[in-house]
Amino acid sequence: MRPEDVELAAVGAQLAATPLGEGEVDEVSFIGAQERLRLKLPTSPGVRVIHPPRRFGESDLPIEVVRSQHDARRLRLGPGDRVQVGIRRFHVLLHPGLSLLLADVAGAAGEPARRCAAEIARLAQARLSCASPEAALSGSGTEELLDPADLFVAGG
DSSP states (O other): OOGGGEEEESSGGGOOSEEEEEEEEEEEEEETTEEEEEEEEEOOTTOOOOSSOOOTTOOEEEEEEEEEHHHHHHSOOOTTOEEEEEESOOOOOOOOOOEEEEEOOOSGGGHHHHHHHHHHHHHHTOEEEEEOHHHHHHTOSSGGGGSOOSEEEEOO
16 A cells, blocks of 8 residues: 555544544654554454564554645644554555475485475465575575575485
8 A cells, every 4th residue: 555545534434534443542653744654453344454564573563654634734743652554555466486495405305394384385376485404504506596485395
């Protein structure tokens, strides 16, 4: 969501935009002729937030809002205030998907790890890269290792 596409209202019935829920004002700052707010919005069930990154255990979605001075005067908000949040429009970005790295041990000894990594990649619809254990641990040796892996599978 772009900060300028977020609408705020004291009550849900005042929203002209699609309602997202009730948020809490976390921070307010002024940037020239505009006010910038950071809100915390509870995450909807079944929604996995991939950006912005959150710390382990955080359940709220941080929302950035930019408002004109006119809107800021019409609905004054400060840290801790509760407000109804709506979205005028949004842009869908494709998730790049998970990336798995298999430290592949050659021969029969590495077969269980290869099967396990292939099954995890299939279930998670993830990309699977393979490298020797030495290259995987050092982060060098193959082109695929330039991108960090989300999961490391070690064989042998």
